[in-house]
Amino acid sequence: MYKLLKTLLSSALLLGLFVQVNANEMYVFVSNTELKSKGREIAKLFLGVPVHVVKDDGKNVKVTVKGYIDGLNLYSTEKKKLLIATLFKGFKATKKSENEVELSGYIEKGSLTKESAEVWEEHEEFYYEMCTQCHAAPKIPHHSMTEWEALFEPMKGFAKLDAEESEYLLRYIKSNALNGLVKTNH
Ligand code: HEC
Structure with a gap:
């Protein structure tokens, strides 16, 4: 009983800590x-x-x-x-x-949200639509922004993107890249 209480208490503490760290x-x-x-x-x-x-x-x-x-x-x-x-x-x-x-x-x-994934929902959909025609969707956080600039160049031709679509997708990709805006554990 005591042990359970202790576990509950420490997970509550951890959770509290987690929320606090992210709240700002x-x-x-x-x-x-x-x-x-x-x-x-x-x-x-x-x-x-x-x-x-x-x-x-x-x-x-x-x-x-x-x-x-x-x-x-x-x-x-x-x-x-x-x-x-x-x-x-x-x-x-x-x-x-x-x-x-x-x-x-x-x-x-x-104009703010706590969930960065929410920001990119539409972009993500377009990414899957355009970039899974020939292969599985590459994992965006597996490459840095610089690597993505190089990888993206031939692919925008493959996916037949116009200038506006390219800019839209590249901004999404860079924002979610290894050293982008979104902090992930990859
Ligand atoms: C018309 C088919 C086609 C489309 C559409 C396409 N790709 Fe590709 N992709 C390929 C082929 C073929 C290769 C492997 C040969 C190469 O590297 O050129 C490749 C390779 C890649 C690689 C390299 C994988 C690696 O690890 O070396 C990445 C990253 C990639 N594509 C991203 C994308 C993205 C992002 C899009 C959407 C904008 C996209 N691709 C759309 C055909 C396509």
Whole structure:
């Protein structure tokens, strides 16, 4: 009895811990979501970008977004493989380390989700439709963004994708790649 209680208690604790660790991370669910700074400057966030929730007052949440900046563009990695935000003039990024910066501001809560998989449902469907005609769907997190750029090049011809479809799919693939936006255990 005591042992059972102990097991239950520790799993409850673990669960609590797990929820807490993840509670502060959310993902942009709507393309071009506006991040408004205190001074009302605007940055636009791309789909699936992870944000760290600092404060939640119901309708709006205060968040931070980390990345690597080049002019008015914010990228997810130092090698600038994936654009995650564009800043309007005046939006100030805070320097975090040598090259990494942080954006801070407010977002409407409705444009965020806790489940990154939810963000990519439509993309995933299109991926399966286009990329399983000749072979099984390749596991996206098995390759880095750079590897995917090379792998994707001939395949977009094979799948007869137009420019817009290619961009749509490649953004999905990169976001979910090994070093993409979605953190997985692969
Ligand atoms: C018309 C058939 C066809 C379609 C459609 C197609 N592929 Fe392929 N794919 C191939 C063939 C054939 C190969 C193996 C030969 C090669 O590497 O060129 C391959 C190989 C690959 C590989 C390399 C596997 C490895 O581990 O080396 C990846 C990754 C891949 N495809 C991804 C995709 C993606 C993503 C799409 C959708 C955009 C796609 N493919 C659509 C025919 C296709």
